[in-house]
Amino acid sequence: MLRQGLPKLVATDLDGTVVRSDATVSGFTHSVFERVRAAGVPIVGATGRGPRLEELSRIDLPHADLLVLGGGGRVLDLREPGLPRVLRDARLPGTTLAALVDALEQRLGPVKLLVEALDTPNSPIWGDDVTDWPYPDDVRVQPRAESLGHDIIKAFVRVGGDDDSDTLLRTARALVPAETAAFTHSGLGWVEITPPNVDKASGLAVVAEELGVDPADVLVFGDMPNDIPMFEWAGRRVAVANAHPEVIALADETTLSNDRDGVAVYLDGLLRRSR
Structure with missing residues (x-):
């Protein structure tokens, strides 16, 4: 399990994790994610929001290299200009x-x-x-x-x-x-x-295969039961303080709440220690 140093991939839930109760993302959070990317670490937004909310998700996490939408059913590669490349599109009849x-x-x-x-x-x-x-x-x-x-x-x-x-x-x-x-x-x-076998973990598995990253080298942030699969999958798991008890129980660490920019505070500390 990854414990020290920078991960090879950061994946975060949006609502309730980096998005605050007033539906905003702080400037501090945006600046920290910019520094994470500058350090060479890809960023993935892993959200239950459906693909119809892709635009909003890109506004809330403009630093994302890839997006896992619909709880894992739609995976988008945003790294090239223009239309995103669809890596997964799962549907239930x-x-x-x-x-x-x-x-x-x-x-x-x-x-x-x-x-x-x-x-x-x-x-x-x-x-x-x-x-x-x-x-x-x-x-x-x-x-x-x-x-x-x-x-x-x-x-x-x-x-x-x-x-x-x-x-x-x-x-x-x-x-x-x-x-x-x-x-x-x-x-x-x-x-x-x-659809069966669709959750945030299976969506992130598509991302990890695309990027050649081992799950053990992935750091994830979340707050609700739909984040549990990716907590069970990833090497380092951090819950925000406002998370569901089952998520906190699976976490390696707990950071501050979404309203106190807990994800950004945690990543800022990680970046400072990795210098």
Whole structure:
């Protein structure tokens, strides 16, 4: 396990990790990432945001050499000018999602469903009429059959008004085989569904192969259960202080919270010690 010196790759979650509660990234954080790149260390943004939010992700982390989007399903190489090179584009058939949602409803009763199928900038999320989605302007309400008539980048489910994502996540994983779909959550109160074997670790594995980097030489930062796979995969794992308890339990170290620029503070110290 990597313990000292600079890593060969830095990968970080965005929301709740480098992005602060007011949806901004500090100038200090930007300056530290610039220094990391100047030291020859590639930077990867690894986020649950779908590819429709690629532009926002590039604004929040303009120093990224590559992006892992959609929780691992879309991997983009940004190193060359012009359009990014797509290294991975995983989709879940709508028919598969329909069957697993039916299985969840048979066990749990009615669920709310939102799906992310489009990857054009700022395209809408389709789905049920919901009142508790944190970004209501993103949602276009439409019949479920219409939403499920497409291959899906990512889906979101919730049972009634229950905001216990941890319990729903355990139930979904016990009910639906891993070879059918992958489940996680990112603290929004919804459980997220991706194609099988799609998570941030598998997305970063595509990056590592492209760059010729061993996972043992990768440093990752995160805060929520959707970061757990990359914490289990990477050689050094650092949680921000506001992270989910399961993430903190897996971390080698904990830094300050996202609102106190914890990732940048940690990297700044690493750069200073490596001189």
